[in-house]
Amino acid sequence: xxxxxxxxxxxAIYFQLQARSVVKAQDLAARFDVSLRTIYxxxxxxxxxxxxxxxxxxxxxxxxxxxxxxxxxFTKEEILSIAASEKLMxxxxxxxxxxxxxxxxxxxxxxxxxxxxxxxxxxxxxLVMGNSAFxxxxxxxxxxxxLFESLSLKKVAAITYRAVHRDEPNQxxxxxxxxxxxxxxxxxxxxxxxxxxxxHFRIDRIQQIKRTETPFTxxxxxxxxxxxxxTSTPTTRVRIRVEKEFARYLQWDRLHYGFISEERKEDxxxxxxQARNIENEFARWYLMFADxxxxxxxxxxxxxxRKIVSAFHL
Numbered sequence: 001x002x003x004x005x006x007x008x009x010x011x012a013i014y015f016q017l018q019a020r021s022v023v024k025a026q027d028l029a030a031r032f033d034v035s036l037r038t039i040y041x042x043x044x045x046x047x048x049x050x051x052x053x054x055x056x057x058x059x060x061x062x063x064x065x066x067x068x069x070x071x072x073x074f075t076k077e078e079i080l081s082i083a084a085s086e087k088l089m090x091x092x093x094x095x096x097x098x099x100x101x102x103x104x105x106x107x108x109x110x111x112x113x114x115x116x117x118x119x120x121x122x123x124x125x126x127l128v129m130g131n132s133a134f135x136x137x138x139x140x141x142x143x144x145x146x147l148f149e150s151l152s153l154k155k156v157a158a159i160t161y162r163a164v165h166r167d168e169p170n171q172x173x174x175x176x177x178x179x180x181x182x183x184x185x186x187x188x189x190x191x192x193x194x195x196x197x198x199x200h201f202r203i204d205r206i207q208q209i210k211r212t213e214t215p216f217t218x219x220x221x222x223x224x225x226x227x228x229x230x231t232s233t234p235t236t237r238v239r240i241r242v243e244k245e246f247a248r249y250l251q252w253d254r255l256h257y258g259f260i261s262e263e264r265k266e267d268x269x270x271x272x273x274q275a276r277n278i279e280n281e282f283a284r285w286y287l288m289f290a291d292x293x294x295x296x297x298x299x300x301x302x303x304x305x306r307k308i309v310s311a312f313h314l
Contacts, residue, residue, distance in 0.1 A: 009034070010042050014051065022060040079116045082108065083123040091129040092181065094203075096142035135186055137204050144179070146209050147188055151176040154216045156193075160208040161201060169207045170194070175216045178223025179203075182256065189226045191218055198226055235274040238282060239296040242269045246292040257282055270296070279304050 009032050016023050016031075025039045032039075043061060047053050055061035074082075082105060089101045109117060136143060150157040157176060162169035174190035177198070181187070186203040235258060242250065247262075247269040258273040275282040283304040286293065295302050 006042070010045055013039075013042055014046060017046075017051075017053065017061060017063050020062075022055075022062050024060050074112070074116065076119070079112065079119055080123055083120040084127065087124070087127050087129050092135070094136045094141055094144045096145045097148070100145065135184065135204055137206055140206050140209055143203050143206050143209050144186065146211050147176050147179055147203070150211045151178070153211075156212045156214040156216065157190075158210045158212055159201075159206050162205050162207055164202075164205070173212075173214075174199075174201075175218060175220065177220045177226060180223065180227065189223060191216075191220065193217075235276050236278050236298060236300070238273040238275045238278060238298065238301060240271050240273075240286070240293050241296055242271060242289070242293045243267065244269050246289060247271070250289065253285070257285055283308055 012032070013023075013028060016028065025036055025043075028039045028042075029036050043053060052064035053061055054064055086102065086105055089098050093101070109120070112120075146157060149155075154175075157174050159172050159174060160169045161172055171194075173193040175193075177189045177191065179186065179188040188201050188203060189198060190201060191197070192199045238258075244264070244267050250271075254271065254273070258275040260272045260274055262272070263270040273282070278298075278301045283301060286295070286301070286305060287308065290305070295305070
C-alpha cells in the first residue's frame, strides 16, 4: 500500500515538474503532506529513473529545457472533468479567455480515443450552466485575458474604470497583483498609480483596458498578503434571527457579508456575522429578506435600516 502510494506521488511530482518552470520542495511537501526528506528521496528516485532534473535541495527543481514524455493516457474521471471544466469556464470567464481555453482543450482532445471523445460529447450535451454575463462588461470581452497577461509579463495596464461611488469613469495606470472570485463577481488587486496605493477593483466595472509595454515599477507581494490585509479591516458583530424555512435561501449570499456561524432554536435560525460595512452593504442586503427576519444586535444596524426605509418614496 505504501509502495503504491509513493509511486502515485512520484508520478504526480513529475507532472508538477512538467507543468511549472520551477517547483519548490517546500510546496511539494505541503501539497502531498509529507516531509522535506521524503520529497528529496522522491526527487532522487526520478533522477535514477533517467528524468533530467535540474536543481538542488532547499531551492527549486525544474526539468531540463525541452524534455517531455509522450502524452499520457487519461482515466475516465479525468476525461469527464475536461467536459465539466469547459462548461465551468464558459460560465465564469470572459469570452476572450474562454476562446483561448477552448483552443487548449481541443489540443488535448486530439490525443483522446474516439470512445473518450464520445463520452465528453455525451456529458456536454447534458450539462447546462446558467448565464453569467453580469460578471463582465460585454463591451470589454478580453478583460481577464489582459489582466492575466499584464500580471505574468509584469507590464502596466491602462484602464478606464467606473468606481461604485462615481458617475463618470476615470483613467488609471495599474500594476495587477492578483485576481480572485468572490460572491458573484471577479475582483483584482492592483497597485494604482493614480492613488499611489493598492486598491481592489471589480472586473465588470472596467470600461476599457489595454496592456502597455511599461514594466512594473514595484516588486509586489503575493495576492494572499493583500487579501489578509483586507480581512484585518474593522468589523461589526451582527446577530439576526431568520425564520428556519427562509434561512436556506441565504446560504450562499451570507458568506459575502461576513457570516461566522448559526444556531438553530425551535423555528428560527440565529446567524452571527462580522460585517465590514453595516451602514450600506449589510443593511441593504438585510432589507431583501427583512419580512422574514429580526435584528438582535447591534442597535446601530436597526437605525441604518430605518433610515433607508424612511427614504423610500412609495
